[in-house]
Amino acid sequence: xxxxxxxxxxxxxxxxxxxxxxxxxxxxxxxxxxxxxxxxxxxxxxxxxxxxxxxxxxxxxxxxxxxxxxxxxxxxxxxxxxxxxxxxxxxxxxxxxxxxxxxxxxxxxxxxxxxxxxxxxxxxxxxxxxxxxxxxxxxxxxxxxxxxxxxxxxxxxxxxxxxxxxxxxxxxxxxxxxxxxxxxxxxxxxxxxxxxxxxxxxxxxxxxxxxxxxxxxxxxxxxxxxxxxxxxxxxxxxxxxxxxxxxxxxxxxxxxxxxxxxxxxxxxxxxxxxxxxxxxxxxxxxxxxxxxxxxxxxxxxxxxxxxxxxxxxxxxxxxxxxxxxxxxxxxxxxxxxxxxxxxxxxxx
Numbered sequence: 147x148x149x150x151x152x153x154x155x156x157x158x159x160x161x162x163x164x165x166x167x168x169x170x171x172x173x174x175x176x177x178x179x180x181x182x183x184x185x186x187x188x189x190x191x192x193x194x195x196x197x198x199x200x201x202x203x204x205x206x207x208x209x210x211x212x213x214x215x216x217x218x219x220x221x222x223x224x225x226x227x228x229x230x231x232x233x234x235x236x237x238x239x240x241x242x243x244x245x246x247x248x249x250x251x252x253x254x255x256x257x258x259x260x261x262x263x264x265x266x267x268x269x270x271x272x273x274x275x276x277x278x279x280x281x282x283x284x285x286x287x288x289x290x291x292x293x294x295x296x297x298x299x300x301x302x303x304x305x306x307x308x309x310x311x312x313x314x315x316x317x318x319x320x321x322x323x324x325x326x327x328x329x330x331x332x333x334x335x336x337x338x339x340x341x342x343x344x345x346x347x348x349x350x351x352x353x354x355x356x357x358x359x360x361x362x363x364x365x366x367x368x369x370x371x372x373x374x375x376x377x378x379x380x381x382x383x384x385x386x387x388x389x390x391x392x393x394x395x396x397x398x399x400x401x402x403x404x405x406x407x408x409x410x411x412x413x414x415x416x417x418x419x420x421x422x423x424x425x426x427x428x429x430x431x432x433x434x435x436x437x438x439x440x441x442x443x444x445x446x447x448x449x450x451x452x453x454x455x456x457x458x459x460x461x462x463x464x465x466x467x468x469x470x471x472x473x474x475x476x477x478x479x480x481x482x483x484x485x486x487x488x489x490x491x492x493x494x
Contacts, residue, residue, distance in 0.1 A: 167236045167364070168357055170214045172221075175236065180256045185229055186210070186236035187257075193222040198290065198464070199263040200224035203254060205272025205298070205442075206378050207339070209235030211361065212271065216444045219452040223459070224267055229257065231274075233374030245377035247273070247385040247394075251280040255288065264288035267455075268403075271295040271444060272415065273382055276394055282405075283397035291462060292428075293406040293455055296416040296441050299394050299424065300386040332362040345412030345440035398427040404462035405431040408451055410439030432458055 167186070169175055178185045188210035200220070202213035210228035217226045230237035231250050240249065254277060258264045268289045270278030275297025282289040336358045340347040350358075365371050385394055405428040409421040418435070425433040434454045436443050444451045458464075 167209075168211060168361065170211075170218075172218065173214065177236075178257065178260070180253070180260055182241045183232050183253050183256065184238055185232070185253065185257055188214075188217075188228040188230070190217045190221050190226050192225040197223065197225045198267060200226045200267040200269065201254070201258065201263070202226065202228035202269040203271070203274035203278050204228070204231065204234065205270075205274045205296075206382065207234070207375060208271070208274075208442075209361070211235070211357075212442065212445055213269070215448040216269075216451055219448055220455065223456060227263075229254065231277075231378075233370060233378070239370050239374060243377070245374060246381040247276050247280060249381070250277045250378075251284070254278070254281050255285055258285075258288045265290045267291045267293070269293045269295070269444075270297060271442060272298045273378060275299070276382065276385060279394060279398055279401065282403050283400040286402045289401075289403045290464070291406070291458055292401060292403045293408070293451075293458070294424070295408045295444050295451065296410060296413050297407075297424070298382055298416060299398065299420065301417050301420055332359045332366065335366075336362050342414055343441040344446055345410055345436075345438050346446070349446055395423075395427055398424070399429065401428055403430070404458060406454055406458040407431055407433045408439075408443050408454065409433070409435050410441060410443050410446075411435065411437035412439060413441045415441045430462075432461060 167175065169188070172190055174189050174191075176187050176189070178187055202210065202217065204210060204212045210230045213226075213228040217228060220226060232238070232240040232253055233245060240253065242249075244252075250273070258266065258281075265288050268278045268282060268291070270276070270293070272295075275294040276299060278289075278292060279294065279297060279299070282292045336355065337347070339362075340350055340355075340358070344350065388394070390396065407421065407424050407428065409416070409418055409424075411418050421433055421435055425431050432454070434450075436447055436450060439446050
């Protein structure tokens with residue numbers, strides 16, 4: 147094995163189980179086998195039947211757990227599911243080793259086609275934002291609305307703090323990094339990630355920190371952890387260089403679904419200056435800027451993101467259409483109480 151190669155990763159069917167993935171109260175996990183990929187799906191039963199489906203897609207190094215707080219706040223609005231992308235969370239690597247943005251988007255599309263849940267309210271953060279932008283552009287039939295939290299769309303001047311992530315795409319760097327950081331504890335790694343991703347790491351609760359450390363310890367025992375990170379980072383870099391119809395900004399212009407854009411003023415990975423460009427690129431967009439938020443606003447300010455999503459539904463007519471349908475069944479009063487109650491719980 148040359149010094150630029152990552153360690154051999156055994157096939158998914160012989161990968162060891164290295165620990166239990168955390169499941170929050172009210173959540174469920176299940177494994178879904180699809181052609182070429184097996185996905186772990188985190189779901190939260192909706193507050194009532196008949197709610198429209200939603201699908202949440204995490205970013206680089208994340209998992210479906212990144213959406214737990216927002217899913218809980220929106221369980222009276224949508225029937226939510228969150229994916230672990232191939233090679234992340236509890237999902238094994240893809241059979242073909244393809245971690246490109248297109249490869250991840252293909253996995254999302256395969257799941258939506260197989261589940262028959264589309265069209266969905268589609269959410270994406272960071273890498274997940276690039277993936278869901280591509281899904282919405284090439285398969286508009288699968289997407290009702292699109293919500294992007296700090297989407298990883300190409301920037302001319304990359305954030306300085308994002309450079310180390312980009313360097314993971316260089317052959318050999320991931321292996322070198324694992325050697326240089328061999329003595330780092332899980333706690334040290336988690337503190338570094340939170341300092342990078344949160345506008346104010348102090349907003350993380352002690353329980354949240356303990357859970358993150360436990361998850362980091364589990365991931366570091368996975369034989370494919372760094373391979374998935376490096377190849378996905380390479381996938382982002384490659385996607386940034388694509389032009390023509392495959393370019394992410396060109397695909398953003400093709401998105402037909404009403405789009406909510408959420409950008410954090412303290413984001414160290416996606417430039418806050420890109421917010422206005424994104425608002426111009428997506429033809430039917432609403433922009434929310436959170437001056438104190440970092441890269442994961444749905445974790446740092448879930449109530450604000452939930453409220454912004456509800457306003458997107460109002461703006462796009464989704465809630466109005468739902469009320470009309472319920473009125474036709476003679477139960478609009480109950481819907482009105484549910485709407486008001488949810489607004490109050492999020493601070494109005």
